[in-house]
Each structure stands twice: as C-alpha cells, then as structure tokens.
Amino acid sequence: MSEDKFRNRLAGQVRFPEDISSKKMVYALQLRAQKAPGILKEINLPRLPSHINFFKAEDIPGKNILPYPDEEIPLLVEDEILYKGQAVGLLTGPDPDELFKIRQQIEIVISPTPKFPPYQMRDRRACPAEKRIQKGSTLRGLEKADSILQGSFTLTIPEVPVYPRQGVYCSKEGGTYVLHLHSQWPSLLRKLCAQAAGISRKQVEMHFNPAGRTWDSHIWQSIPTAALAVCATSILRQPVKLISENEERYKKEIRYSYTAGIDSGGRLTALEAEIHLNAGAYGCFSSEVVTRLCLGAAGLYQCRHMDIKVKSFKSNTPPWLPLSTWGLAQGAFGIEMLANYIAVESGHDPAIWRCQNLSSKGNLNTTMGKIRQTPPLADMIKSLTEASDYTRKHAVSRQIRTNKTILEITPSGFTGIGMAASRQGYEFLSRDKLLTAASVSATLQIEGNLDVQLGTVPASPGILAIWKKNISSALSIEEDQINLIQDRPDEHSFNGPACLSRNVIVFTRLIDQCCSIIQKKRFREGLPITETRSYRRRTANEWNEKEMIGHPFSNPSWGCAVVEVSLYTATKEIMIPRIWLSIHCGTLLDPPAARSFVEAEVRLALTQCMEKQAIKPSLFPELHLQFEEDSKKTTPPGGLEGLALGTIPPAFIQAVSQASGISITGLPVNSASLLSGGL
Incomplete structure (x- = not known):
C-alpha cells in the first residue's frame, strides 16, 4: 500500500460501504429460508408500516437470475428452495433494528421436497461436472507391479474469512447507479447488476474501497448483494445500504x-x-x-x-x-x-x-x-x-x-x-469467455496524457505503481500524466475475474503491447491514438479441455x-x-x-x-x-x-x-x- 493510502486509512479518510450514509438512505435486509429443501408456497407478512417495504422475486425490475459459468442462480427464490439460508425476499426501511424485528414476525411456508442424493448413488442429475485423465492401461500396469498400495484421504475446506465484509452501498445520481463495494470481478458484477435492474451497463458506476487480500472462494459473493442493492435503489429512488450478515457454515x-x-x-x-x-x-x-x-x-x-x-x-x-x-x-x-x-x-x-x-x-x-x-x-x-x-x-x-x-x-x-x-x-483451462476474457485499451491524448482502461482490480496497490513506471519508461512520459482507470463502464467490453495472478501477468503483458504499438504510431499518426489489446485464448491443439490432452x-x-x-x-x-x-x-x-x-x-x-x-x-x-x-x-x-x-x-x-x-x-x-x- 502506498504511504498516502496508508495514512488516509489510519486517518479515517478512506470510505468503506459501512461508513457511508445519507439523509434519505434506507437499509436493506434479506429474508432467508429457515428450512430446505422445499417449494416456496407463500410468505405471510405482518402489517407493515408505510415506511417499510418488502420485495419478492416478482418485484425484481429486470431478470431474477444470475448466470454464472455452468449454472444460473436465482437472485430471490420464487419456487424451489435448495438450501437453508437462501434469500426469498428483501426488507427495506430507515431503521435496521426495526427490520430485524419485523423479519422475525414473517412466516415462510415451505413444502418439503427430497434432498439431493448422496454422491455414492451416482445420480447424473446431481453431478454438475466430471473429468477423467486416462493414459495407457492401469490393468496392465497393476499386473506388472511388485506391490499395490491403496490410500484414502480427506481434505476438509475451512470457511475462508471474507475480507472485506460484503457491505454494499448504492445511490442514484441522475441516471447512474453508484455502487461502493469491493469486487474481484467488476465486469461480471456490472453486467449482472444491470441485468437484474433492467438498465444499461453504462448506468452502473463502481467505486472500489482499497481492500486487502480476498480469496477466490468469495469471488462472486458480492454480486448478489450488489444486484439487490441496485434493484432496491431503482424501485425506491433512494440510496440503499445492504446489511451484511454471517451465513451458516457447513462442512x-x-x-x-x-x-x-x-x-x-x-x-x-x-x-x-x-x-x-x-x-x-x-x-x-x-x-x-x-x-x-x-x-x-x-x-x-x-x-x-x-x-x-x-x-x-x-x-x-x-x-x-x-x-x-x-x-x-x-x-x-x-x-x-x-x-x-x-x-x-x-x-x-x-x-x-x-x-x-x-x-x-x-x-x-x-x-x-x-x-x-x-x-x-x-x-x-x-x-x-x-x-x-x-x-x-x-x-x-x-x-x-x-x-x-x-x-x-x-x-x-x-x-x-x-x-x-x-x-x-x-x-483458465476452460474456454468459457466469462472466465478467459481480458482486454486493455490505451489512449494517448492530444495533451500528451495516457488513459488506460483496465476493467480489473490489481492484486496490490503496488502493481498500479509498477504499471505506471513501465508505461513511463516505454513512452517517455511522466507518471503523473498516466491515468489508470480500473472501472470500465463500456457496454461491450468484458474482463474475467482478478484471480490466479491473472490481473498481474495478463494485464502487464497487454499494457506492454499497447504501449509498444502506440510508441510506433505516435510520430506517424495524429493524436489521439487508441490501441486495444485482448488476451488470446489457447487453441484446442495446445490444450483440449474436453479430452484432457x-x-x-x-x-x-x-x-x-x-x-x-x-x-x-x-x-x-x-x-x-x-x-x-x-x-x-x-x-x-x-x-x-x-x-x-x-x-x-x-x-x-x-x-x-x-x-x-x-x-x-x-x-x-x-x-x-x-x-x-x-x-x-x-x-x-x-x-x-x-x-x-x-x-x-x-x-x-x-x-x-x-x-x-x-x-x-x-x-x-x-x-x-x-x-x-x-x-
């Protein structure tokens, strides 16, 4: 972390979602199912005061689904509940304590359904993915062996602490919805928030708090909360702060x-x-x-x-x-x-x-x-x-x-x-564009400034300084003339998640490529000059995911x-x-x-x-x-x-x-x- 940012954090000048408030702001609290699995029959509400609102799946302005790689997840459940704690509704109001009291009075009627079968039953409907690496003949290899060893092992995955907490604050400024949060996947977050609220991607603006290390097991967990906050802001026309809660942990x-x-x-x-x-x-x-x-x-x-x-x-x-x-x-x-x-x-x-x-x-x-x-x-x-x-x-x-x-x-x-x-x-080993997409756009302006559209979150603040240093060396311009834009509100651009060190390796390479092309063109063409470079996915001849070859x-x-x-x-x-x-x-x-x-x-x-x-x-x-x-x-x-x-x-x-x-x-x-x- 740079000295200035460190000083600002100690001085309380860094704004986190939990710290932001406004006079017209309302809080939002998710209503979660206490039983599962089952079919949601009805939600019986007490008489709500005029300043309290409740939203169900049918109230979502846009699409009530979050299409992640391999499977879609409902934003709010409208029929089948698959696990305890799944969100079925959203309460909003000015007082969080009042919201918690009202939530305790709500009755959720659920008709029980059978659980997923255990893995030993090998039910294909409950098997979302399987892979196999096969080489030679293991039967022949075992016959040649002088001894055969067997081993069974179990790895229990602990709950990884979420840092920072998944707090979200959303306000509407003109026709733009401004989100304050942290995310490792800003492109997907923008896309799904816009889809849920029925708005354009350009209407979603994100401000990232300078958070510490986050882990890939939480890579998508800020998306549902952000989408709900944008939907509530869209309906109420008021700033919304979503209350974060600890979910039940499972082995x-x-x-x-x-x-x-x-x-x-x-x-x-x-x-x-x-x-x-x-x-x-x-x-x-x-x-x-x-x-x-x-x-x-x-x-x-x-x-x-x-x-x-x-x-x-x-x-x-x-x-x-x-x-x-x-x-x-x-x-x-x-x-x-x-x-x-x-x-x-x-x-x-x-x-x-x-x-x-x-x-x-x-x-x-x-x-x-x-x-x-x-x-x-x-x-x-x-x-x-x-x-x-x-x-x-x-x-x-x-x-x-x-x-x-x-x-x-x-x-x-x-x-x-x-x-x-x-x-x-x-x-990434799959060919899913949601995961593999990566692009950088750099524009050398008439004034000599360079704007670099990243659309990703760096692994550490020091990487931004390194990128500026590399650009300054490649183009012979001062570092204060370089503007690195992490939020990229483009309707068509899309980048995969910032994980597996991709945001360091891939984006460093793409930035270097943009600078190399601009350096060749800057004295031959008029300014401004814009160059865009994208990550090339490997061909099936290099890596065949289906055959694992x-x-x-x-x-x-x-x-x-x-x-x-x-x-x-x-x-x-x-x-x-x-x-x-x-x-x-x-x-x-x-x-x-x-x-x-x-x-x-x-x-x-x-x-x-x-x-x-x-x-x-x-x-x-x-x-x-x-x-x-x-x-x-x-x-x-x-x-x-x-x-x-x-x-x-x-x-x-x-x-x-x-x-x-x-x-x-x-x-x-x-x-x-x-x-x-x-x-």
Whole structure:
C-alpha cells in the first residue's frame, strides 16, 4: 500500500460501504429460508408500516437470475428452495433494528421436497461436472507391479474469512447507479447488476474501497448483494445500504481414493484415483474447478498407466465454488500424500524418491503433452533438503518413533518433518469467455496524457505503481500524466475475474503491447491514438479441455515446502517451529508484495491444517522463504497463488503423522483428534 493510502486509512479518510450514509438512505435486509429443501408456497407478512417495504422475486425490475459459468442462480427464490439460508425476499426501511424485528414476525411456508442424493448413488442429475485423465492401461500396469498400495484421504475446506465484509452501498445520481463495494470481478458484477435492474451497463458506476487480500472462494459473493442493492435503489429512488450478515457454515470435504502399483525400485507402474467434490446446491464454476482438481490429482511424477476420475456432486448446502486456486492445489494434496506413502513403504527417502520420479524434458506429462523443458523442481527439492536438513531429521524422527517402545524414558515431545511439491498456472483451462476474457485499451491524448482502461482490480496497490513506471519508461512520459482507470463502464467490453495472478501477468503483458504499438504510431499518426489489446485464448491443439490432452499451462510456476512439527507427548499440542518454502515463478514484478502475498497464503494454509489454532499469532512459524530465479532475466512473470496452499497442507500432515506415530489421512488435525487416535 502506498504511504498516502496508508495514512488516509489510519486517518479515517478512506470510505468503506459501512461508513457511508445519507439523509434519505434506507437499509436493506434479506429474508432467508429457515428450512430446505422445499417449494416456496407463500410468505405471510405482518402489517407493515408505510415506511417499510418488502420485495419478492416478482418485484425484481429486470431478470431474477444470475448466470454464472455452468449454472444460473436465482437472485430471490420464487419456487424451489435448495438450501437453508437462501434469500426469498428483501426488507427495506430507515431503521435496521426495526427490520430485524419485523423479519422475525414473517412466516415462510415451505413444502418439503427430497434432498439431493448422496454422491455414492451416482445420480447424473446431481453431478454438475466430471473429468477423467486416462493414459495407457492401469490393468496392465497393476499386473506388472511388485506391490499395490491403496490410500484414502480427506481434505476438509475451512470457511475462508471474507475480507472485506460484503457491505454494499448504492445511490442514484441522475441516471447512474453508484455502487461502493469491493469486487474481484467488476465486469461480471456490472453486467449482472444491470441485468437484474433492467438498465444499461453504462448506468452502473463502481467505486472500489482499497481492500486487502480476498480469496477466490468469495469471488462472486458480492454480486448478489450488489444486484439487490441496485434493484432496491431503482424501485425506491433512494440510496440503499445492504446489511451484511454471517451465513451458516457447513462442512465441505474433498474425498480422495488412490490405488498405486509400484515396482521393486519404488517406481510407479500404475495410478488409479477417484475424487469426489461437494459443489453445494448449484454447480456454478464446477467445470473449471473439476478440471484443475483432476490435473492436480494426476501429479508431477512419471507413470505410464493412469486413470484419474473426478466428480462433483450437488448437496443442499450453499454454493461455495470456486475453491482458492480453483482446485489445482487441492488436487495436489492427495497425490503428494500418496507420494510420501510410496516412498516410505518402498524404503526410500521421500526427497530422493521425488527427485528420481519427477517428469522431465522429453517425457510425456499426465495429459500426453511432451515436456519441452525440465521443471526446476528437482533442484528446488535438493536446495530445500539441504537448507532444512530434511534427510537427517526425517531419518532421526522415524528412528525414534520406530524404537519408542525400548526407550527407558518417554520423551516430553516428538518431532516430525514433511515435504511436498506442487505447481500452479495462471490460465483458465476452460474456454468459457466469462472466465478467459481480458482486454486493455490505451489512449494517448492530444495533451500528451495516457488513459488506460483496465476493467480489473490489481492484486496490490503496488502493481498500479509498477504499471505506471513501465508505461513511463516505454513512452517517455511522466507518471503523473498516466491515468489508470480500473472501472470500465463500456457496454461491450468484458474482463474475467482478478484471480490466479491473472490481473498481474495478463494485464502487464497487454499494457506492454499497447504501449509498444502506440510508441510506433505516435510520430506517424495524429493524436489521439487508441490501441486495444485482448488476451488470446489457447487453441484446442495446445490444450483440449474436453479430452484432457495437451499442455494445460504455458508458463507454470513451481513450489516446494518442508514443514517441521513438534508434538508434546502428554497434551498432543502441535507446534510448527519452522517452514521452508521455495517458489519458482519467473520474474518478480513487486518482491515485497510477493512476499506479503505468500505469507498471507501460508497463514491460510495453516488454518486449513489446524482450523482456529493457526489464527493465533504465537503459532505462526519461522518462515524461510526463497524465490528461485532463472539465469535468464527475460523469463516472464508467473503466478504465485496456490503454491503455499498446494504444498504446506500435505507436508504438514506427513510431519504430524511421523511425530505422532499415527497414520493421519485427513485435515484438519488438532490435539483432540490426536488424543482420540487420529483421523
């Protein structure tokens, strides 16, 4: 954050939706169903005062649907209620306390209906997406194996804290509806708000509060609240502030089941996997998440015979996709757990096993694409092994646990150490334009100023400064002559979400392309000069999503982590003294922001490992973070998001299993679960 913005926030000069008010403003409170599933029969209201209004689905001025990728979600339910807490109406009035009292008096009549079937029933109607990677013959590979190993793992996804809260303030100024909020997807938010209110996209203006880090699992959650606020403002002709509430939390799990064949040297001869993902009541975003989950579950290791199946299934819980990292890191969890299991069972050091079995240049990757360049993971693993003293610590901890029955004195605690590797790509794997679209328009004005229409939200305020610096260098103009416009109220332009580091990598590239063309034209053509550059989606020859064949990522990033754990014998209290994390992501545009981002993701990963325990500042470990760079300085920047999430959880669970002597197969882990025998 720049010094001025930091100062303004401390001084209270930054306006958040919760801070904004006006004399004619009314509050809006959603009415939510308390039972599900069922059919909405009627809503019985008490006698409402003249200053209180209630709106149902039929009162929405425009369309009462939010068409997300893969499935539509109703803004307000008018017939079938699929989960408890689904919005069925909207109360508005000047006093929020009065709204809460009136809401308690409203009766919602619901006729019960059957729930979605469990995933074991394999009902296709409740399966919004499924993917499969198939290579060779697993039957033949298992026949060649000297031993067959099986493993089942469970990853429970914690509720990611929403920062900032999904507060929304909307006012009407002339014919324009002005929204104050935060969003990672301004283009879709504008489109769906205009669609719900029955107005033009140009009539929606957005002011973004300078928020901190948000996570992709909340990428769309500001859209329904914003659409309701715009609709209420359109009907009442008054400013509206929507009251944000905490929704009920549900347990969300991903289940992994692996079968692996290994030869006498510990090499994979066959790999079978079946993974099930709970998508919630609606299957929106399922295709992309399931594709990335399938790719992550296939792993990074050589195997000629492979069959990976991933299915999502619906349940009567709130929709919650996409996951943080959109599934790739979560897919890596299962295969990294299995990799450690194979190494230990075959008598190998897990670090050495990984280096020996990683795919390299000339091999076929899991999706049958020929690897053009050897990934840097082997060197990263060797570097971390040396920095953390992994080989010695792993052998010592294993020996102590093996001989614990003959120890004369029981130690006050045990230690364990684990390792995991992962990759991440910033491209979306589906061809849905809602996700993949990205464009930048730059105009060099007669006065010499440059207006850059972005239509995206930067990952950090420092990126805006970097973009200005790059533009200033390319066009030889002062930075104060450059105007970066994040809100792009164009009727036809559309950009995908700001996630997976796309808003850094893709938009940096597009800005550079615009500047290059303008520089060539500026002394040949008259001003103003406008150039627009769009992101080119890869062809089916490069990546075939339906068949899962080809090269999924053009410039992947790589990560490797070692986690050290201390476990107290009596209380089973878990401490993480140190984490070593190595990241290879090409050129770093903003090193301080990159480190800050990774540290935040490490904390999120620890929350996934230990739930609320990891939130305590005293538990945050000593982090040894190193960014690996190529000898070539021209290496393009890669994505950072998901590398800590893809490596720390499996490394943590390996370390805890070694320290406790219990075969732990799921997360989160805490003292209570260890005292009861583990997961």
